Amino acid sequence: MKFPQIHTLKQIATIINAEYVGADDFPVSGMNEIHVVEPGDIVFVDHPKYYDKALNSAATIVLINKEVECPEGKALLVSDDPFRDFNKLTEYFKPFQAASGLVAPSAKIGKGTVVQPGAFIGNNVVIGEHCLIHANVSIYDNTVIGNNVTIHAGSVLGGDAFYYKNRPSGFDKLLSGGRVVIEDHVDLGALCTIDKGVTGDTTIKTGTKIDNQVHVGHDTVIGKKCLIASQTGIAGCVVIEDEVTIWGQVGMTSGITIGEKAVILAQSGISKSLAGHATYFGYPAEEARKKYKELASIRQIPSIIEKIG
Numbered sequence: 022m023k024f025p026q027i028h029t030l031k032q033i034a035t036i037i038n039a040e041y042v043g044a045d046d047f048p049v050s051g052m053n054e055i056h057v058v059e060p061g062d063i064v065f066v067d068h069p070k071y072y073d074k075a076l077n078s079a080a081t082i083v084l085i086n087k088e089v090e091c092p093e094g095k096a097l098l099v100s101d102d103p104f105r106d107f108n109k110l111t112e113y114f115k116p117f118q119a120a121s122g123l124v125a126p127s128a129k130i131g132k133g134t135v136v137q138p139g140a141f142i143g144n145n146v147v148i149g150e151h152c153l154i155h156a157n158v159s160i161y162d163n164t165v166i167g168n169n170v171t172i173h174a175g176s177v178l179g180g181d182a183f184y185y186k187n188r189p190s191g192f193d194k195l196l197s198g199g200r201v202v203i204e205d206h207v208d209l210g211a212l213c214t215i216d217k218g219v220t221g222d223t224t225i226k227t228g229t230k231i232d233n234q235v236h237v238g239h240d241t242v243i244g245k246k247c248l249i250a251s252q253t254g255i256a257g258c259v260v261i262e263d264e265v266t267i268w269g270q271v272g273m274t275s276g277i278t279i280g281e282k283a284v285i286l287a288q289s290g291i292s293k294s295l296a297g298h299a300t301y302f303g304y305p306a307e308e309a310r311k312k313y314k315e316l317a318s319i320r321q322i323p324s325i326i327e328k329i330g
Contacts, residue, residue: 022198022220023051024114030082030096033063036113037106042088043096049082052110054240056258056276057221063110065103104186108196111220115198118144118162131168143179149205161217167205173233176213178203182239182257184219195219197239210235210251226263238275250287262297 030047034040050061055071058064058080065084066075075083076092083091084098084106091097100106124130124142131150136142139157146160149168154160158172161179172178178201185192199218204226209215210233217223218240225237228246235249238257243249245263253267256275261267266284273279273291280297290304302309303316 022053022111022115024049027061030098033082033110034098037098037100037109039084039106040088040099041097042091042099043082047082047096051220052107052114053080053220055080057218057240063098063107065107067103104193104195111196111198120144120162125162137174155211161201164201164203164217166203167207167227169206170203170208172209173211173213175211176209176215178209178215179217180214182216182219184239184257199223199240204245207231213237216257232269244281265297 028049029045030041030043030049031045033049048061049063052063055064055075055078058078060079060081062080063082063084064075064078064080066072067086072089081094082096082098084100084103086100086103088097088099120143123140125144125146127144128142128146130136130148133151134148136154137156140154141159143160143162145163148166151168152166152170154172155174157175159177164179181197182195184195186195197217197219199220200222201215201217202222202224206228207225208230210231212234213231215223215237216239221240223237223240224242226243226245229243231249232251234252236254237243238255238259240257241255241259243261244265247261247265249267250269252270254272256273258276259273260278262279262281264282265279268285268287270288271285271291277291278294280295283295283297284300285291285306286300286302286309289302289306292305295301295306300309301307303312
């Protein structure tokens with residue numbers, strides 16, 4: 022998430038009431054999670070296990086809960102609770118804005134696009150040309166939709182990330198300030214839910230077709246010309262490369278990559294990254310022919326036991 026203008030380290034420290042290590046005028050251009058940070062970004066870290074990863078990332082400002090040696094060319098924001106203060110920055114730069122009416126005045130809708138009754142179009146939404154938005158679709162703030170996109174009834178684009186910190190008092194939510202970006206010629210079925218990024222974009226690329234009741238988690242990137250069947254659940258920060266086929270009721274964990282032209286058969290569970298140009302099945306998902314041989318061997322166990330007995 023980029024700020025509307027460059028801020029100084031001192032200005033950011035003032036917003037969150039934090040100490041800092043670095044020049045007063047050290048430039049700060051945005052804030053992001055570790056997997057999408059760029060120079061000028063703030064990244065937060067609140068556990069020693071991840072200090073090195075944050076300090077050596079592309080981010081040039083580290084919001085951290087302990088003063089440590091600062092790498093050259095970087096700055097620190099020292100906070101007793103980086104998670105809380107990251108949320109403060111999200112609230113400051115991307116505050117919630119109530120919409121007025123079903124279509125916000127700031128929304129931009131392209132030529133030839135049809136919005137059916139009951140659909141909600143939030144603040145700063147951009148929808149391209151010749152799209153069809155069916156009844157009762159909800160498109161939250163800052164979503165960007167390309168041309169020739171169809172979204173069927175009841176789908177929700179831009180819901181918050183499912184991201185919580187477990188505290189003694191209960192679960193503390195990490196606020197979401199990112200977007201959903203849908204490229205051209207994408208079809209979304211009925212009752213799909215596409216969560217926005219925490220600070221970056223959840224992206225569905227050109228030509229992908231998604232069936233009914235599919236969930237896509239925050240910051241996930243789905244490539245071009247993918248086919249995803251109904252009741253699939255995709256966690257946050259997943260990368261699905263081009264021309265992947267995912268059949269019904271597949272579930273996958275966060276932070277993995279599915280290689281291009283992979284095929285994942287129905288009801289498979291994906292717990293790790295999978296290479297492209299192969300077909301997978303089962304839980305944990307493995308190459309389908311291997312998995313079928315394992316299942317065939319398991320079915321022979323009762324007869325083997327009977328023979329031994």
